[in-house]
Amino acid sequence: MIRLAIPSETTTMARKRGLNTAIPGLSFSWRQATGFCAAQSRLFRAIGVPLSRSARHSKICQAVWCCWILVLLQGVLGLIWLLG
16 A cells, blocks of 8 residues: 655654744854854863763763763772772
8 A cells, every 4th residue: 555645744844933034044143243153162172172062962971981980990999908
């Protein structure tokens, strides 16, 4: 059986609604115009913080995983010291 796609069942991409939606592809950002985005990216690169949300999340997860390994290692060494 062949199923035809009904327009109400198809998925469409959501359109971004902003102040300047009269001309497609044209947008204006006060943050970029004032240089805030460039300053923020220079600062983040200088201190070693990733710019994207997903990269920050993965960096935090790696740091937490490393801390858990150190805590477990310390616990094992403590037990060996107490029992030995």
